[in-house]
Amino acid sequence: MRRMIRTFALFLSLTLTWFTTGVLAQQRPAAPAPLAQPAAVAARPALWKIADHDTTIYLFGTIHALRPGVMWMAGPVETAFKASDELVTEIPETAAADMQAAVMESAMLAPGKSLRDLLDPGDRAKLEQALTGFGLPASAFDRFEPWYAAVALTAFPLAREGYSAENGVEQTFSTEAKKHGHARIGLETAAYQLAIFDSLPLDVQKSYLHEVIEGLPTLDEDLAGMVREWSAGNPDKLAELLNADEDDPRMVAALLTNRNRAWAQWISARMQQPGKVFMAVGAGHLAGKDSVQAMLAKSGLVAVRVQ
Secondary structure, rough: OOOHHHHHHHHHHHHHHHHHHHHHHOOOOOOOOOOOOOOOOOOOOEEEEOOOOOOOEEEEOOOOEEOOOOOOHHHHHHHHHHHEEEEEEOOOOHHHHHHHHHHHHHHHOOOOOOHHHHHHHHHHHHHHHHHOOOOOOOOOOOOOOOHHHHHHHHHHHHOOOOHHHHHHHHHHHHHHHHHOEEEEEEOOOOOHHHHHHHHHOOHHHHHHHHHHHHHHHHHHHHHHHHHHHHHHOOOOHHHHHHHOOOOOOOHHHHHHHHHHHHHHHHHHHOOOOEEEEEEEEEEEHHHOOOOHHHHHHHOOOEEOOOE
């Protein structure tokens, strides 16, 4: 689970990516040094379409949080988006305050419980060291479940490197959808995505937190590699990075394969209605042997690469 799990959750859950803004605001880690404005980088992420005589559905893999300067909204992606009538994303647009309230409701431990008391001495010491390294008290996450601490710890170094949901693909699509009058549809709800994490067995949550702590020194490097492969339109290479050292099928099933199967079923049903749809979901869902496209193929629907 090692390299994959360090960034897997943020890569695959839009709710958690948006939520990291709230984490940073509430916990107030030490302010990072100002970053130099990065040079603009042209990107050509992969784009697919499924089409019949009266229905077209475009499939585009997103990165929920990006650094500034990644220029991906161009060429076939821009053309397909503007030609579509509907924008389909993982969750509908949700007010930040509502998102944070939902997260906090899901993330709290039962009264009398403490996160550090749940951890073995080694992980407890490493958690405390990580928190103090970010300028936070060692008790910062005592009231929260392990999955929350894992996501929050992931957020801090990525924010320090300039990654933000405001620069992410969904934010751009949201702005453009309003401009062009696209209808908006969410495949899931924020509550559903949070329930995925909240329902993980405690041992899986603790393992997730352990791997995040172990991977903090290379977290930004790991995500940068994924962004490079996404930008170059290499879904197979991206899948290799996401699945590197995978060893917990429960985490992968909850975050990836079960949802891919449900989304493939949604696409199959939507193909029965005329129209043009632009579907934008986390790029990890459109990569690898259990991708949405692979599951569509089992039902006879072929996703054709456009870019």
